[in-house]
Amino acid sequence: MPHAPDLIFRALADPTRRAIFERLCRDGEQTVVALTARAGVSQPAVSKHLGVLKLAGLVRDRPDGRQTHYSAQLAALTPLVDWTSEMAGFWEGRLDDLEDLLKRMDQ
Amino acid sequence: MTDISTETRSVVVEREVPHPPEKIWRALTTPHLIAEWLMKNDFAPVMGHRFQLSGDWGAADCKVTALDPDRTLAYTWDAMGLKSVVTWTLTPTATGTHLRVEQAGFPQDNERAYRGATFGWQNFVGKLADVLARLD
Numbered sequence: 001m002p003h004a005p006d007l008i009f010r011a012l013a014d015p016t017r018r019a020i021f022e023r024l025c026r027d028g029e030q031t032v033v034a035l036t037a038r039a040g041v042s043q044p045a046v047s048k049h050l051g052v053l054k055l056a057g058l059v060r061d062r063p064d065g066r067q068t069h070y071s072a073q074l075a076a077l078t079p080l081v082d083w084t085s086e087m088a089g090f091w092e093g094r095l096d097d098l099e100d101l102l103k104r105m106d107q
Numbered sequence: 108m109t110d111i112s113t114e115t116r117s118v119v120v121e122r123e124v125p126h127p128p129e130k131i132w133r134a135l136t137t138p139h140l141i142a143e144w145l146m147k148n149d150f151a152p153v154m155g156h157r158f159q160l161s162g163d164w165g166a167a168d169c170k171v172t173a174l175d176p177d178r179t180l181a182y183t184w185d186a187m188g189l190k191s192v193v194t195w196t197l198t199p200t201a202t203g204t205h206l207r208v209e210q211a212g213f214p215q216d217n218e219r220a221y222r223g224a225t226f227g228w229q230n231f232v233g234k235l236a237d238v239l240a241r242l243d
Contacts, residue, residue, distance in 0.1 A: 084118050087210050091120040095208070097144035101134055102126045 008076060011056035016041055017049040021058055024072035031067045117211035125203040128177040135180055135195055158182075169193075184210065 012018045020035055032050065036043040050070055053059040057076040062069045124131060134140045136152040146160040146167075154174050160167045165186065172192065173181035181194040191212040198205040 084116050087118040088120060091118065091208050091210065094145055095120060095122055095206070098131075098134055099122070099124060101140060101144045102124065102130060105130060105134065105140070 007056045008058065011052050011058055014049070014052075016045075017052060020046065020049055021053055021072060024059060024070060025074060029062070029069045029071040031069055033067070035070065117209055119207065119209045121205065121207045123200065123203065124206045128197040128199050128204045131197055131204055131206060132177045132180075152176075152180075160184075 012021060016039065020039060023035065023038065024030060032043060032046055035050075036046045039046050039049075041049075050059060050061070054061060058073055059070050060073050062071070134144065136150065138148055138150050141148050141150055141160075146162045148158055148160045150156070150158045150160075150169075150171075152171070152174060154171055156171045158169050158171075160169060167184050167186035169182040169184055171180075171182050173179050173194065177197060179194070179196055181192060184191045184193045191210050194209045194211070196207040196209075198207070
């Protein structure tokens with residue numbers, strides 16, 4: 001179920017929350033304890049941030065005994081990444097440069 | 108252009124270029140010329156030739172899959188976990204060439220989009236501030 005872009009952007013607007021999400025993207029699944037060790041804020045604060053990220057569909061939690069493991073759900077970003085428009089913009093730019101080159105080339 | 112009726116999507120960009128197909132073909136297939144408008148590369152105009160395009164953002168692994176001088180050039184484009192095919196079509200016109208480039212085969216399924224999002228992440232972060240400015 002895709003989440004509204006607004007919800008995703010709001011969740012990632014906070015720098016601490018964004019740092020937590022980026023860490024999960026880079027380093028994979030982690031516990032709240034491990035995230036807290038590097039977040040620079042208290043464990044309840046990290047838990048609260050994870051709650052917001054979860055609400056936006058950006059993270060998933062997996063309880064394991066007394067620990068809860070969190071992982072990034074990058075698929076949640078799909079609505080934000082439109083490949084066709086990204087690449088259309090890329091090729092438009094390349095073709096501009098190609099035309100510049102053609103002007104400079106000998107026949 | 109987006110084709111949502113199939114499992115993959117494609118991008119088409121077309122231009123009327125005031126130069127003959129032969130000249131455009133040279134720009135599309137000569138490594139030092141390709142480097143001037145696209146990326147550094149080890150391209151060779153040989154069917155099946157494997158080459159790499161490298162830019163600041165990373166590299167695309169490619170293989171020539173179609174080669175019809177002054178008319179059609181196609182190569183696979185494998186970058187950031189996304190496999191696609193780039194096809195160049197040159198059609199002579201009264202004033203030059205109708206140039207068409209199509210990149211096809213962006214998968215729609217989540218797993219691939221997932222990887223695409225991973226790459227898009229850096230851009231995405233850059234754009235985030237702009238979008239945030241529009242939210243209340």
